[in-house]
Amino acid sequence: MGRNSLLTLALATLVVVASCARETTPRAETGSAASAASAASSVTAGSTGTTDPHASLACAQCHEGGLADHREPAVPSRACTASGCHNDNVVGTVRLATVTFNHRSHVSDSTVAIGCAGCHAHRAGGQPLTAGAETCGLCHAKELSQARGDDCRLCHSDPNWVGMTSQGVPIPHQDLPWIEGGCLRCHYEVTHPVHEVSLTRCAACHQNVEAVTRQGIGEDLHPSHTGITCASCHEADNHRIEAMSSAVDLRCANCHAGVHGTDTARDSVSPSTCNTCHGGVHRDPQRMLLGLLPDSVAATPSNHFMNGLTCRSCHRPDTGTGNVTTSQACVDCHRPEYATVLKWWQQGLAERMRLVDRYVAGAERVTAGSAPTDSAAEAVARARATLALLSAGGGEHNIPLAQRMFGDALRQAADAYRLVGRTAPPTPSMGRAPRPGLCTYCHYRLGELVISGQMNDAFHRSVVGRGG
């Protein structure tokens, strides 16, 4: 302003005086130097109290470009390997939760140049520079969001753990028949982090976002953004299991809400609490459905289960019949004619059970009196246990497995006859083992079965066409 320029002239003389007087006027520090100093002190201050060995280092030792004017002060990997801190041979293979992680393949073989700082980062406040499993999704989100069943094995290469359902059925992951490509049957909802970078992230550092993003569209921005952590741009959302199949991970209150009073808080207790009194009441049906018998024979899960059905698909609390399955459950998905299928199954199972039971009882009679440790007695006991499991677990849950179990029981009973030196009587006919494309799979009755009528609907045509 004109007014002040006059004063400039007037006070210009003062400058001479001030400098002549050997006394300098205190001047404010330049902005950048001051802010760098304050930033440096805040990080150091935040680091105190942690066990991170990096806390004792000067910021500029790793952040080679300095902290001033950078919202994301970069750390080049050479800063980590320089001056004998981290020998680049030290880093090898580490186990992160269920994943085996190889440093080398990530640093040198990756198509994207990930520096150390990509995963090992501290935010302001100075947490230790650890990198956890949550870091993986930052880059692999892209693959994860398009993952199919068998893609899990890319990282989870060796699923060798044994899980345990709330009902006490062990899940030996290594032995599961559907493990190839079928992880998603039980782990059906796995979080897929968002890989696209939100433009708001650019705005955190770049003043003119609009210009920057217009320029950067369609470009690989990774080479120009090394040294900063992946999470600076990509969402640090974890890749984790959100939900487990409700047929595996039974939640008691899903079906038995309010059984102990109206306090809804009780409904959220964990199954282990319920198990203290009601331990494993659904264990046998679950074994049947998942096809996981204690006999260590490879699992044969039910087709209904493998196609996405759960307990509540058939045992429906909303039908007014409690949790008992009615043929309505069949009809809801299949044609009304299917109303009788459940009845056929039940009749067929009961009939076979009666026949097998009689056969096993005969074997029991001939081995009666022998010691329980006797191999014949053991064989009979195994046959009896198989039948007990089948009747407790419900053959309807897994018809092919039920058929196999009947066969097993008969074979064991026949063995018992032979072991006591008797000729085994002929085993009763169980019919052919049901399988898709075979009428007995659904029309499951012994004896003569003649179906007549118009069965030329699309479904039956295809079934019959494949060998019914």
Add this chain to the structure above:
Amino acid sequence: MTDHIPEQPLNLDAAQRGDGPFVWRFERYHRITHAAVIVSFFLLVITGLPLRFSHAFWAGPLMSLLGGVKMAGILHRTGAVITFLYFSAHLFYVVRKLVRSPDPMKILWGPDSLVPQPRDIVDFWHQTRWYFGRGPRPRFGRWSYMEKFDYFAVFWGVAIIGGSGLLLWFPEFFSHFLPGWVFNVATVVHSDEALLAAGFIFTIHFFHVHLRPEKFPLDAVMFTGRATRSYMEEEHPGIMEEVERHASEAPSPHQIPDTPAPPPTRAASLTAAALGFIALAVGLSLIGMILWAVILY
């Protein structure tokens, strides 16, 4: 002050350097008034400057440091009240002195008077000749022309700034007698005269009293009230006769100018030096801020 143990003179203080016993130069009243001027002046400048240079980068932070515009206003008016008090007290002092003095003309004219006289023009001429190596330095009497200027600058400044400030403090009241434009003029005068006062004190006065090589870094004679004989010979050779006349007397604590004085205690010297340096530092910082604001905005 009852401590008579001879102590090492404080070399930082120009008034304590050199030979000779101490001589009283300022009485208690002068020193108290000067202290009141310092306190009120700093208070007024610090609270007023941010308004004058409200767009300078330091104005906002300084204002919040002071507790906001409203608080700064209260502090500014507190400074004004102190100023009005010492100004009235001084008027009373001058009148009383004139009335009580057997020879009032000695106060208004002559070697002991603060009133500018032809001799000051002569001194100024000699000073200028000395600058160009054309003669010795003038032999100043009790008050050099610089000191007389300082005195009347404050006298005039307080009247002008205080008067205009009072107008702006109570505009509604004064508008009963004065036209509206007076307040416009008062704003301009108050602000510019205050800038002149601050600029003058923090540069010219500071240089003349403290920072010129003869005295650097500090002259605390106005704080302790006394100076060495050497100092008096050098700065005020014109009144050495008067000093000689009292030289044989015993040092007295009565603070009568020109009479011998006990040396200031170490504590008093250090306090005076500390206060002096604080005032110098604050004043020079303020000048820095003014220059920054004037040059950059």
Add this chain to the structure above:
Amino acid sequence: MIRLIPCSRGGQPPKSPPAARLGALAVTLLLLLPAVATAQSPRCERCHGELEFLRQQVPTLQRARALLVLPEVLGASAHGGMACTRCHRGFGSFPHDTTATTTTECASCHEAQDTAWRGGVHALDQGARCQDCHGVHDVRTKASMETAAGARATQKACTRCHFEAALPASDPHADSVSCAACHAPHRTLPPQDERSRVNVVNQGNTCGACHQKEAKAWESDVHGTAVAALAVPGARIPSGVSRAEPPACTACHGAHGMLTPSTPGFQAQMVQRCAHCHEPYAESFADSYHGQATTLGSQTVATCHDCHGAHGIYPASDPRSTVSPENRLNTCQKCHTQATASFALFQPHANPSDRTHYPFVYWAYHLMAALLIGTFTLFGVHTFLWLARLGLDALRGTSDVPKTRENER
């Protein structure tokens, strides 16, 4: 007609073409018999309400989630009572007809909104379709959109694309006003378009829908009439009014991120906005106590609108003006309760360089400047020469004042 022979009898199975190996999806779909076309949603929910089931039918979770319609979400939506087939026409039968298209056009019911949408920017390149703003199965009811929570939900939907327009928490509209309250929700047009509701010529009506009193006062004042003139083709635009920044609501208040009068910084911001067009006055204001205190953050001193009014601003010559000779004293007395007529003659925008209008200020300013320059020049030179002399003496070793200095060390 096919006669089925039970296999247990060992009969020869009928000749069949080689069985095709089908994936799990095909098997499932084939196992499910064609259902009778039905509009009953519970039937659809059997599959589309179960993520676990859907996940096994399609390759990716993303796709499964897209197919998932939670009954409670649909039930709470505006379309809660409707049958699925109302929109998903071709999907009444099961297995679904593979040629069925996804949805029925929303326009079949919402024709007016569709027509409006087709005239707006969101229809360009299908930039934002119905479901992008309204959601798919969670379509909100009109009543829920009109609540404060609904307004915030709308803001969230819009700012997914217009993230730069997100309202900061300090904005008075942030908490309870939907974007659609100002921007036409269906026929959305760029602000430059004169038909846009937020175009300067329409702001009076748009903002005035809620702020009636302010809009009405503005309509007839200097700003309102200037904007009205802009809207009339060929009308003379008052001097000083820029076509680029006509003084409608947003010119002073801003649009996204505006401040309420009680927010710290509102006064200073408003002064800046006024200064955009009224620069000389802003300069003289900044040199006055009012301006200085405002710059330093005071909330209580007068700024532009305290004297000139906020809405309903007239030239000082207009008797309706708050600063007209008739009203000026009243205006001053809003703060200076004891002000007199003479007080009101204070010139808040006095310009010290303008000798004609402000002679006293002109002279006061120039005399003071002369005094400052004179004093500092005289003493500056005096001081400089003093130093120069001492310096020269010291160099030549002829200093005549070393007495006290000797003792210094």
